[in-house]
Amino acid sequence: MLPLSRRDWLCTATAGTLGWIGPGLFAAPEKPRKARIAITLDLEMSAQYPKREQTEWNYEKGNLDDATKRYSVEAAKRAKELGGVIHFFCVGRVLEHPSVDWLKQIAADGHAVGNHTYDHVNVKATKPEETQFRFQRAPWLVEGLTAREIIDRNIRVTTKALKARAGIEVNGFRTPGGFNNGLTDKPDVQQMLLDQGFTWVSSKYPAHLYGKVGETPTADIFESIVKAQADAQPFVYPSGLIEVPMSPISDVGAFRSTRWSLDAYLKAIRLAIEWAIENRAVFDLLVHPSCLVVEDPDFRIVRLICELVRTAGDRAEIVTLDKIAATIGK
Numbered sequence: 001m002l003p004l005s006r007r008d009w010l011c012t013a014t015a016g017t018l019g020w021i022g023p024g025l026f027a028a029p030e031k032p033r034k035a036r037i038a039i040t041l042d043l044e045m046s047a048q049y050p051k052r053e054q055t056e057w058n059y060e061k062g063n064l065d066d067a068t069k070r071y072s073v074e075a076a077k078r079a080k081e082l083g084g085v086i087h088f089f090c091v092g093r094v095l096e097h098p099s100v101d102w103l104k105q106i107a108a109d110g111h112a113v114g115n116h117t118y119d120h121v122n123v124k125a126t127k128p129e130e131t132q133f134r135f136q137r138a139p140w141l142v143e144g145l146t147a148r149e150i151i152d153r154n155i156r157v158t159t160k161a162l163k164a165r166a167g168i169e170v171n172g173f174r175t176p177g178g179f180n181n182g183l184t185d186k187p188d189v190q191q192m193l194l195d196q197g198f199t200w201v202s203s204k205y206p207a208h209l210y211g212k213v214g215e216t217p218t219a220d221i222f223e224s225i226v227k228a229q230a231d232a233q234p235f236v237y238p239s240g241l242i243e244v245p246m247s248p249i250s251d252v253g254a255f256r257s258t259r260w261s262l263d264a265y266l267k268a269i270r271l272a273i274e275w276a277i278e279n280r281a282v283f284d285l286l287v288h289p290s291c292l293v294v295e296d297p298d299f300r301i302v303r304l305i306c307e308l309v310r311t312a313g314d315r316a317e318i319v320t321l322d323k324i325a326a327t328i329g330k
């Protein structure tokens with residue numbers, strides 16, 4: 001769907017968020033009427049999954065295994081059945097596989113698919129070898145290109161591959177890795193994305209506490225995660241690019257890095273979403289099917305989120321990130 005035009009938005013705003021109080025007069029912005037909750041799954045392999053010693057994925061992030069594809073399809077199906085929708089971000093190399101029917105099906109069912117670069121490159125890299133492990137081991141693949149050219153091409157060909165191989169129109173861009181300051185320090189990367197036709201990016205992941213590895217997270221950890229939600233709200237960069245941050249805590253941060261239990265993760269997500277609903281704010285879940293296929297085989301995270309939003313009634317809705325971006329900074 002097209003984003004709201006300015007005129008449509010003004011009509012909506014007049015009816016709601018700005019509080020129309022007379023011809024040409026607007027009161028201070030009120031809280032949006034609904035919290036906007038997004039469920040995002042990054043389609044890539046994650047190091048240490050499905051087995052701890054598996055780190056070769058760092059060189060082939062887009063070489064999805066069948067279990068990860070099945071989990072993605074099933075998560076999309078379950079979310080839809082429960083009234084939700086999922087925003088996927090696809091590493092382009094996935095599209096080299098013999099079949100991409102599973103991804104086509106996800107898109108046909110109304111879920112969004114965005115660009116996550118072709119090889120999972122670091123968009124802030126300044127040297128070719130810093131862009132991705134694959135290019136460290138096989139530098140001849142990028143001979144002659146600067147880091148900036150590698151990054152630009154890595155994003156551009158993913159948009160093309162999604163269209164050419166799966167007939168999917170790209171829906172937004174998420175940076176591999178999250179940055180505490182988003183792209184604030186990288187106006188050139190903001191411009192690169194704008195030049196490629198993107199109006200929004202999901203690159204910011206605010207700082208928060210994780211606790212000690214292997215220990216049950218304590219109250220101050222949950223508190224820190226809830227507090228970080230205010231720092232994970234959408235905004236507009238001076239360039240005009242819109243940022244829709246990722247909301248802590250990510251699955252790999254909790255399960256892989258800190259060895260949380262699923263129950264601890266569910267608690268953190270519940271508290272964060274309750275904060276978002278109370279404040280009519282945005283919550284943008286960041287998870288990876290390659291990790292959840294091991295850590296959450298029964299889809300409890302997706303089910304919990306759909307249930308929290310259903311219970312919230314008209315105070316919350318599950319949306320894709322483009323819908324959130326369409327309401328920011330107009």
Ligand SMILES: [Zn+2]
Nearest residue numbers: 042044176177
């Ligand atoms: Zn990623």
